[in-house]
Amino acid sequence: MLELKNIGYWYDIQDNSLFEDVNLKFETGQSYAIVGQSGSGKTTLLSLISGLDKPKAGEIILDGQSLSHIGLTKYRQKHVSIVFQSYNLLTYMSPLNNLLTAMAVTKSSHEGDKNYARGMLQKLGLTDEQMTKNVQRLSGGQQQRVAIARTMCCDAKLVVADEPTGNLDEDNTQEVIQLFQKIAHEQDRCVIIVTHEPDVAAVCDHSYRLAHHEFALEK
DSSP: OEEEEEEEEOSSOGGGOSEEEEEEEEOTTOEEEEEOOTTSSHHHHHHHHHTSSOOSEEEEEETTEEHHHHOHHHHHHHTEEEEOTTOOOOTTSOHHHHHHHHHHHTTOTTTTOHHHHHHHHHHTTOOHHHHHSOGGGSOHHHHHHHHHHHHHHSOOSEEEEESTTTTSOHHHHHHHHHHHHHHHHHTTOEEEEEESOHHHHHHSSEEEEEETTEEEEOO
């Protein structure tokens, strides 16, 4: 599905690159963890995969097409869904309206289907009362579930998550990671998670470690 070919990235000069000649492949129906120490460049790689930034060298290919050919705006709107550690929900809306807005913006095949959005929130454990109150009145774990439900309501086959359990306790962490596994396996999507937590990486189907400017497959 997604292929990184000879990817390199640096801020000022190439001699100070975060990484170079990165060649990775990611397939639908699978979950992937990218692990590494803070500052190693794993979040930067996620930004490249998400179309939020461009590599300094190499190219990223989706289903045989370069992202430069697809266009980053179209790519972000149609092909990738991002789950942030800070949730990035519309704080003046309810969970239900957050989902409906995302479905409209991305032109989801379920656009305008309030019952579909309600069903997704119910699957993730929100009650009717919780899905209609302001999202700021929900707990951190509940807000992260809303962010994941938003991803599930959109049609993007690629789901990327940046430290999605960083603000959660152990119980919520396990629940959230199992949700990502279901997205990959039951919805046939490609899930890529940046994390510093070994327990999170252990649950994913595959794990890459970024160290000394290189990616190594751990499992």
